[in-house]
Amino acid sequence: MSNIYGEWLKAQREAAGLTQQELATAAVMTRSHISHIEAGRRIPSKEDARRLDRALNTGDVLSSFLPDDDSAVAKHFEAAHALEQQAIEIREFALSFVPGILQTEGYARAVLSPSYPPLGEEECDRLVVTRLERAKILEDPVSPVVWALLDQSVLDRPIGGPEIMAEQITRIVRLAESRRVRVHVLPRSLGFHPLLESMLTLMWFDDQPPVAYTEGVRMGKVHDSPAMVQELQGRYDLALSDALPLKESLALLRATAKDYGRHG
Numbered sequence: 542m543s544n545i546y547g548e549w550l551k552a553q554r555e556a557a558g559l560t561q562q563e564l565a566t567a568a569v570m571t572r573s574h575i576s577h578i579e580a581g582r583r584i585p586s587k588e589d590a591r592r593l594d595r596a597l598n599t600g601d602v603l604s605s606f607l608p609d610d611d612s613a614v615a616k617h618f619e620a621a622h623a624l625e626q627q628a629i630e631i632r633e634f635a636l637s638f639v640p641g642i643l644q645t646e647g648y649a650r651a652v653l654s655p656s657y658p659p660l661g662e663e664e665c666d667r668l669v670v671t672r673l674e675r676a677k678i679l680e681d682p683v684s685p686v687v688w689a690l691l692d693q694s695v696l697d698r699p700i701g702g703p704e705i706m707a708e709q710i711t712r713i714v715r716l717a718e719s720r721r722v723r724v725h726v727l728p729r730s731l732g733f734h735p736l737l738e739s740m741l742t743l744m745w746f747d748d749q750p751p752v753a754y755t756e757g758v759r760m761g762k763v764h765d766s767p768a769m770v771q772e773l774q775g776r777y778d779l780a781l782s783d784a785l786p787l788k789e790s791l792a793l794l795r796a797t798a799k800d801y802g803r804h805g
Contacts, residue, residue, distance in 0.1 A: 546578075546581075546584075546603075546606065546607070547578055547579040547580060547581045548579070550575075550578060550579055550593065550603065551579040553597050553599055554575075554579075554597065557597055557598075559597075561575045561576055561579070564593070564596055564597070567596035568589070568592040568593050568595070568596040569592055570589060570592065570593075570749070571748050571749045573748035573749075574589075574748055574749055577748070583627065584607065584623065585603075585607070585623075586619070586620045586623045586624070587604060587607065587619065587620065588620060590603040590604040590607055591603075591604050618756070618761050620763045621742065621754040621756075621761060621763055622675070624744055624746075624752060624754070624763065625642070625675065625678070625742075625744065626675075626678065627746055628685045628744040628745060628746055629684055629685050629686070629745055629746060629747050630685050630686040630687075630744070630745040631685050631686070631687050631688070631742065631743070631744055631745075632687075632688040632689075632690070632742070632743040632744075632777060633687070633688065633689045633690065633740075633741075633742050634690045634691075634692075634736050634740060634741040634742075634777060634780065635689065635690070635691050635692060635695050635740055636692050636694065636695070636736070636737070636739065636740050637692075637694060637695065637698065637740070638652055638695055638698065638700055639691075639695060639709055639713070640689060640740075640742075641672050641675055641676075642675050642676050642678060642679065642687070643676070643689060643712070643713055643716070643722070644672055644673075644676065644709065645705070645708050645709050645712050646669060646673060647701055647704075647705040647708060647709070648700060648701055648705055648706075648708070648709040649668075649669050649672045649673065650665070650669050650701070651700050651701030651702075651705055652700060652701075653665055653668045653669060653672070679716065679721055679722070682721065687721070687722045687723070688722070688723045688724075688725075689713070689722055689723070689724045689725075690724075690725050690726075690727065690736075690777065690780060690781055690784060691724065691725070691726050691727065691790075692726075692727045692729075692736075692737075693726055693727060693728050693729040693793075694729065696710065696726070696793070696794070696797045697729070699801070703801040703802070703804040704801070704802075706797075706798075706801040707798045707799075707801035707802040710794050710797055710798040710801065711798045713794060714791060714794050714795055714798065717787070717790075717791055717794075718791070723787065724787070724790055724791070724794070725781060725784035725785060725786070725787065725790045726784060726785045726789075726790040726793055726794070727780060727783065727784045727785075728784075728785060728793075731783055734779075734780045734783060735776040735777075735779045735780050736776055736777065736780045739755045739756065739757060740755065740756050741753065741754070741755055741773060741776070741777060742754040742755075743770075743773065743774055743777055750765065750767065750770075751770055751774075752764060752765045752770060753769065753770045753773040753774070755773070
């Protein structure tokens, strides 16, 4: 991307007589994150940009002139999307459907097509492309580290029909067999578990504190309060302790894919 934005931020910081650390402290960010933005390696989230504007007394300039992003994501997911691309470790919990970064094209289209209000074909295509672009973080063989904890209802719900489900589950199995993703299934026999209320994504970074993201119908929230993040990490760990081991989870996934294949 063009680094005009980063260069302008640096110029404003220096004009204010602030070091990167002083600006980071004022904007409640890390010095290395400021450095990445100034060097053009990162695009700040909208909330980051608002905090930078306040710290530098630049009105809404940094908020209004963020570099264009052609990706199509729901408004409530924008901040989490930016963080997802920066994370060195991601732990997903899926309650109802496969997490976005693991979705096949067919599954993604089946999830996105029946939206309300209805989407035009072009807008649906943009959303599908963005979802597939998100999955490209898995093309790096080691980073980010990704764990997926799946409620068994994710496997039971035939989104898109048997053929699409067989393809989707097979993709997850292959990612797990290649050790690119670690997968565990929470069996339906477990009953209530600590994550039954919402989907959850936990993210860790090399230059900023961990965050959590929760999502419901047309709403999503990035949690960066240390106490809240710790609580959600604890809930994830507790649920994971009740999940099937990796070997048994893969056996269930393979059997489920085979069953869908027979009915495809």
